[in-house]
Amino acid sequence: MKDSKIAIIGCGNLGLTIARGLIDDGFEAKNLIATRRNTGLLKDLAAKGVVVTSNNNEAVKSADVVVLAVKPYNVEPILKEISGSLESGKHILVCLATGITLTDLATWSGKELPIFRAMPNTAADVNESMTLICDSGASVSQRNAITQLFDKIGTTLYIDESLMEAATILGACGIAYVLRFMRAMIQGGIEVGFDAKTATAIVSQTMKGASELIIQNGTHPESEIDKVTTPKGCTITGLNEMEHAGFSSALIKGIVASYKKIEKQ
Ligand SMILES: NC(=O)c1ccc[n+]([C@@H]2O[C@H](COP(=O)([O-])OP(=O)(O)OC[C@H]3O[C@@H](n4cnc5c(N)ncnc54)[C@H](OP(=O)(O)O)[C@@H]3O)[C@@H](O)[C@H]2O)c1
Structure with missing residues (x-):
């Protein structure tokens, strides 16, 4: 080129x-x-x-x-x-x-x-x-x-071309899903004591670090999560609370809703 x-x-x-x-x-x-x-x-x-x-x-x-x-x-x-x-x-x-x-x-x-x-x-x-x-x-x-x-x-x-619409949802719309997740994390960070700028810096680098762990180590996210979750600890308590509120389910439902919308267009 x-x-x-x-x-x-x-x-x-x-x-x-x-x-x-x-x-x-x-x-x-x-x-x-x-x-x-x-x-x-x-x-x-x-x-x-x-x-x-x-x-x-x-x-x-x-x-x-x-x-x-x-x-x-x-x-x-x-x-x-x-x-x-x-x-x-x-x-x-x-x-x-x-x-x-x-x-x-x-x-x-x-x-x-x-x-x-x-x-x-x-x-x-x-x-x-x-x-x-x-x-x-x-x-x-x-x-x-x-x-x-x-x-x-x-x-x-x-x-394959048959996956191009799914690719649009996961890759192109995916940027917005991830950024909304980041925004929520920043809001949580502010509630536990950081100013917005510091919370944004912490969340951004943490997101980058988490991505690099998966990209560079080729591991499954759950196996990296296992390394952070001490029995009876604060991480698993928070994660389970998020799941009780429908965290993973909300993400999956949102992705499927976007896909259904693109299929109809
Ligand atoms: N944004 C994303 O994340 C993303 C990701 C993947 C794919 N896409 C796709 O990428 C495409 C562009 O999206 P976008 O967000 O960049 O849209 P956009 O900002 O509206 O850009 C399209 C550009 O086309 C120009 N245009 C319109 N008619 C034209 C003509 N006759 N001759 C030359 N230029 C003309 C417009 O400028 P003027 O009005 O000045 O002509 C406009 O700046 C879309 O088809 C979208 O599906 C977007």
């Missing part, structure tokens, strides 16, 4: 986090093209050397990889708009929009292209995204190239 040019079509919240993540990882800003209609909102990217334009066709023509970061309802009209600029054998198409299938993308682009769906999350902004990817018509080297691209903004995992 070193010399590839990437066009991010619809550089809004997610597009910006990806652009920033790529630049922070050393991707050359001049090889990045960002579009949106209101280009005034991309001044910061332009200042870093990113090519900023509202002309989607111009962006596509000067890129090898076209990343569609627009809302799902904009994907079809934009693909039809840029179809004439997409070239088989040159372009790789990557769509980040929720719920748009590989078949939709192939139909609307009207071209035979390697097509990818990728579901990153907003932690791309700090190069810690969890990105789930699937494709149709891509070669092994194109898969490697797209994986490498998203590896720059975090961790990637290849999945």
